Amino acid sequence: MLNVAIIGTGAISPSHIEAYLQFPEHCKIVALCDIYPEKAGHQAKEFNLDVEVYDDHKQMLDRNDIDLVSVCTPPYTHSEITINLLDAGKNVLVEKPMASSIEECNAMNEAAERNQKMLSVISQNRFRTPMMKLKKVLETKMMGPIVHAQVDSFWWRGHSYYDLWWRGTWEKEGGGCTLNHAVHHIDIFKWLNGMPSEVTAVMSNTSHDNAEVEDVSVAICRYDDGSLAQITSSVVHHGEEQQLIFQGKNARVSSPWKVKASKSKENGFPELDEELETRIQNYYNELDEIQFEGHKGQIYDVLTALEQGTTVLVDGKQGRQTLELISAIYESASTGKTIKLPLTKENLFYTREGTQKNATYFYEKKTAIEKFSENDITVGGN
Structure with a gap:
């Protein structure tokens, strides 16, 4: 049984939660983390999860009972969070895009190799x-x-x-x-x-x-x-x-x-x-x-790879x-x-x-809303 944590409880995280819940014989969600902990708490309640809630991913680095972490935060945070997790001995499934630069991708892959841990990048389609x-x-x-x-x-x-x-x-x-x-x-x-x-x-x-x-x-x-x-x-x-x-x-x-x-x-x-x-x-x-599609399919691939010691279909090198x-x-x-x-x-x-x-800057960004009330998203078709 693999213990799973999810960092970032925004629009894409329900796809991860629903996928992990599809495989109760393989994994259990034990922690949620978000800079807005009330969002994580709301999601825990929505999915009836018995989890610890954190507002900083560094708070869970010392937890030896966490095997796999889904990183569902904005792209500019992926590199730091992923490297911290890998250095703490955890396997990582990071949302797309893998990072904000090739240099960051290289550092993430080096951390995976250095710690002999799995790094996979979401490519659910x-x-x-x-x-x-x-x-x-x-x-x-x-x-x-x-x-x-x-x-x-x-x-x-x-x-x-x-x-x-x-x-x-x-x-x-x-x-x-x-x-x-x-x-x-x-x-x-x-x-x-x-x-x-x-x-x-x-x-x-x-x-x-x-x-x-x-x-x-x-x-x-x-x-x-x-x-x-x-x-x-x-x-x-x-x-x-x-x-x-x-x-x-x-x-x-x-x-x-x-x-x-x-x-x-x-x-x-x-x-x-x-x-x-x-x-x-x-x-x-x-x-x-195929038996499982989308996020469910990729998460099943990740869980199977961790349990059987095989390679994942989408690794960090492909994400790079x-x-x-x-x-x-x-x-x-x-x-x-x-x-x-x-x-x-x-x-x-x-x-x-x-x-x-x-880069070409087309317009100045003047509006900065913290969060939307609606959380519905589309993730692509077949």
Whole structure:
């Protein structure tokens, strides 16, 4: 039985609590922590939890009975809290994005290795049946080499969204929609298609004059084999339609699931390749559904890894790589230059200080509400 603590009892924490409660034979929640302890107390009451409540994560570092901690605080706090926990001998599951800079990600991974503890980064949308099936379909190579990929990370957030005290600033949120919303799809894209060799990007703030950060960005990625990918990150798209499309030389597949295949007529124009479409569709249909999805799926993966001594699907090194691609998008969009990957210490957006100094500031943040009364959030579709 693993004892679990949760730090940060804001909008995303119920997803963690509900997931842990799904596995009472594997874990028990024993502590909640928030700088507003009344929020933690309210959540304990809401979920009928018998827990200790803290207002500072350092107060629980000496508790030897805590095995695993979910870190659900704002991104700028992730590095310090995670390193403190790892150095105290605890395993950590940290919400996305992993941190505010590549430098911080490196320090977190070093702490995990130094203490021989698990560090996992939330990427809950990997743990959905359509994504797992798409991964396996792509691995068959039936589509041929991928020549173009399209990532539409479309979300919508009202003007008041950025009134919350830590949102909408380069210092505390670390970026806008590219970092804090599209991170889901950028992680999956990288998992499915690998890291590109260079990035060219633009970004803007079209609808949120209460935020320093972007509310839409478009990036073009180039791979060494000449293939391209485009990533659109947004909180200004009504309907929140999200998709990943992979165009191979022989066929295209996507999430939400769709398969189309073409073959060439004598004059070069397309005709339907029914045989290939059927083959791909049949393979997709035969793949098993996963037992637990979303946060439940990832937390089950973490609990299983800790109990059995296996590796997690999403570790700190993968979390770092996702942030590396996002940092390249920000550097390109802010400087107007194409950015080569991998990034080095010489890159302007390698550190938190470099990001804050070199990022484009669209507007001055003038509103800072401590907390909203409503706690409902959306965490992406299939």
